[in-house]
Amino acid sequence: MMKHLLLLATFTGIVTGYCGPKAERKFEVLLRPEPRVEIELGDTISLVCAAHGHNMMDPLVYWVKGIGPDLNEEGKRMGPTAVGKSTFYIEKAEKEDIDNYKCVIEDCCSGNKEEITVEILVPEETCQDVYGVGHVVFGATWVFRNWTAAIADCESKGLELALPKNEEENAQLQRDLQASFETHPNAAKFAHENWCWIAATDEETEDTWLAVKDNEPLTYFNWDKKQPDNKDLPLLQKGKNQNIVGNSNLARTQNVAGIHRGTGMWDDSFVHYKRPYACLCPTD
Structure with missing residues (x-):
């Protein structure tokens, strides 16, 4: 079954836009995804990350996949870079989508970043054979x-x-x-x-x-x-x-x-x- 992956970039500023005095500029995170998202295969995944710049243009926002079980690996950058807001959307989650991600919010003026990690997982079902393992001891x-x-x-x-x-x-x-x-x-x-x-x-x-x-x-x-x-x-x-x-x-x-x-x-x-x-x- 074909899955639908969409990284929606919402531009609320201009890439070559305003950078105010260093001491006065900062960005504020407006929407941050939950750190742990439990789903079933076939569910829709929709994660929104948004931030607003004060005395500066809105920051860049992008997603990274595969940051490792300890959430510290570099991972692979995904899709377009947005300004201000990015939505990570998968219509029907497949096995390959069960991974650890991060939303990166980057100050366009200074390069400073805030990283918001997200673990996407399915229910553990510790002692149940739900994925064809056989009898579970x-x-x-x-x-x-x-x-x-x-x-x-x-x-x-x-x-x-x-x-x-x-x-x-x-x-x-x-x-x-x-x-x-x-x-x-x-x-x-x-x-x-x-x-x-x-x-x-x-x-x-x-x-x-x-x-x-x-x-x-x-x-x-x-x-x-x-x-x-x-x-x-x-x-x-x-x-x-x-x-x-x-x-x-x-x-x-x-x-x-x-x-x-x-x-x-x-x-x-x-x-x-x-x-x-x-x-x-x-x-x-």
């Missing part, structure tokens, strides 16, 4: 959350964060993650994120890995080569941990575990990193 959630938030989200659904207890369960978790990644519309933005959280931690005692559910020592592991390595947190790390010097709220060592969706191997990591994850689904 571990329901993947393609949302970027830190380890603690992932645990809390599973618990809010009456579930628990996945933790394989043996080789068979580990293989099942890997299969469920990969099957969901290949079929679920929310997963596409995680193409460069291979790791998913599991419910194991050695935060209490280093090298003593416990299950979150009952705080009991693990009897099964599937560590990757040279893991767990318990690396220290760098003072600055581009992308994941910008400007963290002196932040005592961040764990300085790797005290939680993740699983690689492609290999099923485990790795230790930092609790504040953000990753997708899976919850253990009910058996009945």
Whole structure:
């Protein structure tokens, strides 16, 4: 079915227009899209971004697609650049439209920008086979959350964060993650994120890995080569941990575990990193 994508540019100023004294000019955001928009495939998407210039012409407005699960990637600029107002419109949303976007409002006079991020996603349906995955044992959630938030989200659904207890369960978790990644519309933005959280931690005692559910020592592991390595947190790390010097709220060592969706191997990591994850689904 042919979809209808329209980026509507509304010109309320003149591109070569007025730039008043620097100290007096500013722009005001009049309409900003919601930061999180949940839709079903086939729904209409209509997002409006608008701003007005004071002592200057109205600012430029344009949209960018594919800014990554952490909302920090450069992405790809879309459609025409508007002046004052731009409407991002899709008549019938398809799988490829489920992505993260941003509206960029740019001061024509100085080049200063304000970026408004928008996550477009479909309902998680954590333990339901809604996209042809088959029987779901571990329901993947393609949302970027830190380890603690992932645990809390599973618990809010009456579930628990996945933790394989043996080789068979580990293989099942890997299969469920990969099957969901290949079929679920929310997963596409995680193409460069291979790791998913599991419910194991050695935060209490280093090298003593416990299950979150009952705080009991693990009897099964599937560590990757040279893991767990318990690396220290760098003072600055581009992308994941910008400007963290002196932040005592961040764990300085790797005290939680993740699983690689492609290999099923485990790795230790930092609790504040953000990753997708899976919850253990009910058996009945």
